[in-house]
Amino acid sequence: MGRDAVEIAFVVPRSGPAGIVGPSCEACGLLAADEINATGGLLGRELRLRIVDGGRAPRAVAREVDALVSAGAVEGVTGWHISAVRQVVAPVVSGRVPYVYSPLYEGGERTPGVFLAGETPDRQLLPALTWMAREVGVRTWCVVGDDYVWPIASARAARDYARRSADVDVVDEVFVPLGTPDFGPAVRRVERSGAQGVLMLLVGSDAVLFNRAFAAAGLDAACVRFSPLMEENMVLATGADATRDLYASAGFFEALPTASGLEFSRRYAERFGVDAPVLGSLGESCYEGVTLLARLAERAGSLAPGEWAAAADTLAYDSPRGTVRMTGNHLVQSVYLARADGLDLDVLAQLTP
Secondary structure (H helix, E strand, O other): OOOOOOEEEEOOOOOOHHHHHHHHHHHHHHHHHHHHHHHHOOOOOEEEEEEEEEEOOOOHHHHHHHHHHHHHOOEEEEOOOOHHHHHHHHHHOOOOEEEEOOOOOOOOOOOOOOOEEOOOOOOHHHHHHHHHHHOOOEEEEEEEOOHHHHHHHHHHHHHHHHOOOOOOOOEEEEOOOOOOOEEEEEEEEHHOOOEEEEEHHHHHHHHHHHHHHHHOOOOOOOOOEEOOOOOOHHHHOOOOOOOOOOOEOOOOOOOOHHHHHHHHHHHHHHOOOOOOOOOEEEHHHHHHHHHHHHHHHHHHHHOHHHHHHHHHOOEEEOOOOOOEEOOOOOOOOOOEEEOOOOOOOOEEEEEOO
């Protein structure tokens, strides 16, 4: 690879259930790279993103990333992909190149050289459950999730929280294979549980199909839904008829009414125009991932992952999510709760961790 450019493996979904958010992820990553290059590049070199399809089987993704790192074709890794992919990519790249994982996730990642830009349950999921109990009166929940690490660990966090809280009770849990085509059995299980709310831990098109089946069964008239992984593209695909009483939490929404959020939305629209992929919280996390990688590299003065831990200490900067700061290997940010209104997500509150 020519030393006039820094190439980064940008692992985002182009296939699978998460593929619905892939175009937004790619656009937001490109916007971050454009802005970095416009201000001198990364360590004085042009930043280029090499897209890797993160929607495939985890080991297939890890093999491609490993081959790119081994060939010297990339000097870092970032992007939005599910935790099952992160768990096999992290040990492959640890100690070789830095890895900035951009999505919300279940927490607890401590692999050396891995830095996390997304929300964790203690700041996103659990405060939302408290808010729902206090403001909406929803205290009993049935979990419906995909059967892999993020939903399972997040459900465990909700159960543990319920044991300590008089306001939250998890009455049932249903896990389905990633890419499930029929959510009829899961919807019937929710109905039998008698829960006031569904804690949705479903990815991409899985969430869309569940939402449609849930509304078709008429359960949206009696039971709310909340998801920490529900964004604008998924709401649009769900359709206005199936979004009644659907809530989400995230560090960013396209409708976030803050100066930094509105300014980011303006730059995105200016860069990509009217035919741009829908801007959503998951895509914006890729902007955060690329930006955080650049910030850490510049602060360390190097792309050597062993030097980044010290560089992360006290790092803080302004992002579309407002002021963010590093604590250990995690980016700490404000988190908001929104409710679907037809095809839009309206921000209702900032959550207290």
